Amino acid sequence: MGPDKKQQYHLEPPKGLMNDPNGLVWFRDRYYVFFQWNRYKKDHSHKEWGMFWSKDLINWEFRGGAIQPGDTYDRSGVHSGSCLEIDGKLCAFYTGSRKDSQGKRNSTQCLAVSQDGLHFEKKGVVLSTPKGFTQHFRDPKVFRTKKNGYYMVLGGQKENGKGSVVLGSSEDGLQWRYSHILAEAKEHEMIECPDLFALDGQYILLYCLQRRNNEEDQVISAHSAYQLVSFDEDTGQLRSGDLEHGYETLESGFDFFAPQTFEAPDGRRILFAWMSRMEEEEQENSFGQGDPRIHCLTIPRELELRDGKLYQRPLRELYGLLGQEYEVKRTGENSCVVRPERRTWYLKLQAISHEAFSSELHLNLGETELHWDGRRLVFTRRNWVRDEQEIRSRILDRLEEIEIWSDVSSVEVFLNGGEAVFSARVFPMTEPAVVIDGMDERAKLTVRGMI
CATH class of the missing domain: 2.60.120.560 (Exo-inulinase; domain 1)
Known part of the structure; x- marks a missing residue:
């Protein structure tokens, strides 16, 4: 038995493995933080959405599992995504994963809807992987436009083995279609966890650059970045589509990945991230030894834009x-x-x-x-x-x-x-x-x- 590593004011589940924060949202007088969760083991063999909620962003209550795999389209995992209130309902968009007996992946973007913020009804697939992309196509982040339409930004890998950020669109937030590629990478094989939002009138794109061994389908390295971008809501176009130049590193530490933001009722833009991307399997196994759980989220951070730079302040x-x-x-x-x-x-x-x-x-x-x-x-x-x-x-x-x-x-x-x-x-x-x-x-x- 090693020393007690249970955190006191960071979000972590009572057991199992936590990774990406998902579905950050304010709904019916509560803040919600969903997250990737394996309740059974301290590895990545199972993925569902776990859930915390809070009235004040300080006192959090763990509410167990919210969305579990099991249907044809998500039987191999309920993966990362986002939430948005649409017509008084909490709509959760996530990547459903299905693998065949040879381990070949099929990814689709799926929807689950809740009336009360606690019980979710799956609605099935809303967007399939379009032509020109591999099945590394995931992490939908949905937002409403000023004209009450909807956009979905996703991370994708093109058939040439290089990463991109992709845009989907919808008139009602329920029926979706693939629109176009927003931005591309020439060196990195995958882009994960994109987030596009306006802060003080300036659009900001968050994303994670990932190097992969495509032949072995394995991650080599990854880090989080951001760009100040010019985004036209009417056309859904970015003025610059280069993900590898002109970006800033979002965080300089060891354990920070998959950041996601949401807008609080008072207009603040708040960020959570996964604070446990340990680089070595041996290091991760040693850290979790003797504990029922592993990994946590960062403290929530308020984002500010100053002199063209993104600042992160403690909530x-x-x-x-x-x-x-x-x-x-x-x-x-x-x-x-x-x-x-x-x-x-x-x-x-x-x-x-x-x-x-x-x-x-x-x-x-x-x-x-x-x-x-x-x-x-x-x-x-x-x-x-x-x-x-x-x-x-x-x-x-x-x-x-x-x-x-x-x-x-x-x-x-x-x-x-x-x-x-x-x-x-x-x-x-x-x-x-x-x-x-x-x-x-x-x-x-x-x-x-x-x-």
Whole structure:
């Protein structure tokens, strides 16, 4: 038995494996977060939609399975998708997977409808894979246009083995047709989990670039990206259709994938992502050993557009979780230590300058570390399988603020109000502690526990 890794304020199921967030929506005075779930094992052999709901985005209730596989068109899995309220009903669009005895895949986009947000009735296939694409055709994200029509963005692989983002359209949200390719990749073999939305009048396209071995049908690598795009709602066209140039990396950390957004009733654009895309099977197996569950979602994040960049800030409601403030003890002229009572803590370091913070920040006795040299922020994590450092980094023009949210087995780091973010699952091996070297009296440090 290993250490307890159960999170305290991140969404995770009571058992089994969680991956992509699905169907983020506000419906009948509740927030909904659906997710890919294997309730039986901690692997990807079974896929259904699990469900959480909440009145306030803080207190979540796990409601079990919402949509299960079993029909002809989804007998091999109910895969990722999205939700939208249409005519007072909650409509869930998802990719149904069917495999034959040789493992050959057939993918269709399917619909399930709920009157109460809890019980779903399947309506079957609404869009089949069009000609010119392989059966890697999935992850429908549906949204309403200003003229009350509907669009569906999907990730697809063309028959030439390269990825694309595809558009479907509908007048009523129920009868769908394939429209056209929005954007393409020349190097990456697949595009997953696209999301297209307007923020402050600017359209933003989120997507995941995936390298695949098409012959072996295996994933090699993947990462999340975004572009500011010009999208014409009337024609459904993007001005630029290049997915591999002009994009920004959405997240700089280790464990972040399949982001999805929705619009809250007050107009905020809120994002969740899967915070557990561990790169090695051995690392994943070791992390889940001794626990009934594996993987979680990120904390919810509010998206803002500033000077042409997408910022991710922690959801404002999360600050209501903050409790007692811990004592900061000076251990030297430019160093200090804070010892929280538990692994669930919050840190904010402000008024940083090259002189005030120019060295290192060690979290939980070196499980993760931040190093700033005046130009590059380096984030390291101790690999719990090989006992060596893993490294991620981000070049910044300045470093003025660091905000850290620590849970039992994760760390999320927000720099400069969300300009850059690092997410990581961590294997709990030490007592909670924060050690800073290279901070003088001009910097303001606050560390607080969680209530």
